[in-house]
Amino acid sequence: MAWDFETDDAYQAQLDWVDQFVREEIEPLDLVLGHPADVTDPRRNALVRPLQALVRQRRLWACHLGPELGGQGYGQVKLALLNEILGRSQYGPTVFGCQAPDSGNAEILAHYGTPEQKRRFLQPLLDNEIVSCFAMTEPQGGADPKVFKTRAVRDGDHWVISGQKWFASHARYAEFLIVMAVTDPEASPYKSMSMFIVPRNTPGLEFVRDVGFATEKAATHAYLNFDQVRVPADHMLGGRGEAFVVAQVRLGGGRIHHAMRTIGEARRALDMMCERVISRHTQGELLAEKQMVQEKLADSWIELEQFRLLVLRTAWLIDKHKDYRKVRKDISAVKAIMPRVLHDIASRALLLHGSLGISDEMPFAHLVMQSFHVGLADGPVEVHKATLAKQMLRDYTPSETLFPAYHLPLRREQAIEKYRQALEHIVV
Numbered sequence: 001m002a003w004d005f006e007t008d009d010a011y012q013a014q015l016d017w018v019d020q021f022v023r024e025e026i027e028p029l030d031l032v033l034g035h036p037a038d039v040t041d042p043r044r045n046a047l048v049r050p051l052q053a054l055v056r057q058r059r060l061w062a063c064h065l066g067p068e069l070g071g072q073g074y075g076q077v078k079l080a081l082l083n084e085i086l087g088r089s090q091y092g093p094t095v096f097g098c099q100a101p102d103s104g105n106a107e108i109l110a111h112y113g114t115p116e117q118k119r120r121f122l123q124p125l126l127d128n129e130i131v132s133c134f135a136m137t138e139p140q141g142g143a144d145p146k147v148f149k150t151r152a153v154r155d156g157d158h159w160v161i162s163g164q165k166w167f168a169s170h171a172r173y174a175e176f177l178i179v180m181a182v183t184d185p186e187a188s189p190y191k192s193m194s195m196f197i198v199p200r201n202t203p204g205l206e207f208v209r210d211v212g213f214a215t216e217k218a219a220t221h222a223y224l225n226f227d228q229v230r231v232p233a234d235h236m237l238g239g240r241g242e243a244f245v246v247a248q249v250r251l252g253g254g255r256i257h258h259a260m261r262t263i264g265e266a267r268r269a270l271d272m273m274c275e276r277v278i279s280r281h282t283q284g285e286l287l288a289e290k291q292m293v294q295e296k297l298a299d300s301w302i303e304l305e306q307f308r309l310l311v312l313r314t315a316w317l318i319d320k321h322k323d324y325r326k327v328r329k330d331i332s333a334v335k336a337i338m339p340r341v342l343h344d345i346a347s348r349a350l351l352l353h354g355s356l357g358i359s360d361e362m363p364f365a366h367l368v369m370q371s372f373h374v375g376l377a378d379g380p381v382e383v384h385k386a387t388l389a390k391q392m393l394r395d396y397t398p399s400e401t402l403f404p405a406y407h408l409p410l411r412r413e414q415a416i417e418k419y420r421q422a423l424e425h426i427v428v
């Protein structure tokens with residue numbers, strides 16, 4: 001009977017160290033530094049590099065990667081327990097070598113990259129000497145790959161890319177972009193696109209502008225124009241027409257890792273909520289003594305624990321099956337519920353902090369906006385709910401004995417028939 005909610009002592013000791021390290025050394029970085037992806041910022045590097053070295057010494061660097069790539073090859077359950085702590089701080093993932101979108105980009109480079117692509121792009125990315133960008137979404141749509149228009153046309157031993165990409169996070173800091181473009185328009189939509197590595201300074205790659213999202217300090221989501229951008233043929237990542245398959249490799253892990261970090265964000269809001277209600281007096285008593293406040297705390301705890309259990313169970317299923325296709329339903333369920341959990345907990349924390357709560361001195365307004373971010377990026381909630389429902393029905397086997405199951409009189413007749421013999425000698 002293997003069904004266990006315990007963490008072994010050795011790993012718990014590592015987690016305890018991480019928890020203290022994040023609270024004492026990393027959370028303060030969020031208050032003094034700019035964007036974690038800005039590897040050109042000397043202030044950032046002076047503070048972050050020594051912390052990254054400590055993480056490597058503890059053998060906790062890039063734990064999602066296998067030892068051949070300098071990681072620990074942790075399974076998803078171990079990663080969940082780690083990432084839920086790192087999610088407390090914006091800088092946490094960067095200090096531990098598992099920040100998006102670099103972690104997913106490193107995974108697909110490791111999986112599909114040629115030896116030369118790995119040498120040039122993967123190793124410096126793994127060392128966080130450079131950062132990267134994943135450009136898939138286009139102005140006319142992100143949730144539906146059938147509307148993508150960016151084209152790559154073969155010209156001798158080059159591909160020439162033309163089109164526009166939108167909301168390409170961290171493009172301004174990135175040394176290279178991984179770009180999805182249509183190479184075979186006649187093929188079915190899921191086989192018509194290929195993935196390309198586009199180095200930052202390639203002629204024709206134009207930054208139209210950086211778009212910011214509501215509460216972010218810096219605008220970091222690029223609107224890009226590709227005006228006949230030429231890349232050598234060996235810059236294709238994966239096979240021709242395989243962009244969708246490549247993207248799924250990175251999105252499977254990416255989605256669940258996002259969820260793990262979201263637990264950390266929500267828990268931080270809940271911690272602050274607790275601190276507030278045991279320290280604020282109003283109308284003669286502590287906030288904590290008011291029943292409507294108690295309800296807010298209780299609802300938040302229940303929602304967070306439910307979500308965490310769903311994430312951990314999904315992580316466990318990934319470890320068990322080692323195949324993301326077998327957990328599509330579970331990952332979609334996690335993706336669909338995640339924005340609501342973060343939104344509701346962050347909103348309650350904001351309210352309980354009053355005017356301070358809505359100010360930019362507290363993280364809550366950002367966390368509320370962040371809940372919309374996690375509801376959009378990597379596929380909108382509606383798309384994941386539809387996937388979940390379709391997968392549920394695909395796995396559902398109708399019961400023949402109770403058919404039609406919704407027809408109560410018929411079911412009652414069948415039940416009477418089923419128990420007739422057993423009951424016929426009973427006198428009441």
Ligand SMILES: Cc1cc2nc3c(=O)[nH]c(=O)nc-3n(C[C@H](O)[C@H](O)[C@H](O)COP(=O)(O)OP(=O)(O)OC[C@H]3O[C@@H](n4cnc5c(N)ncnc54)[C@H](O)[C@@H]3O)c2cc1C
Pocket residue numbers: 101134135136137138139140141142143144166167168169170213221372373376377378379380381382383386
């Ligand atoms: C902060 C942030 C960072 C991002 N970073 C990146 C990045 O680095 N790289 C990248 O490529 N993209 C990135 N994105 C883009 C993201 O992946 C897209 O926003 C997302 O795929 C949705 O696409 P869209 O914005 O075009 O919305 P649309 O596709 O236009 O959808 C709009 C809305 O329509 C509804 N909807 C859509 N489809 C369905 C459906 N099938 N059924 C019912 N309702 C539906 C949903 O409410 C959805 O929110 C980022 C987005 C955000 C917010």
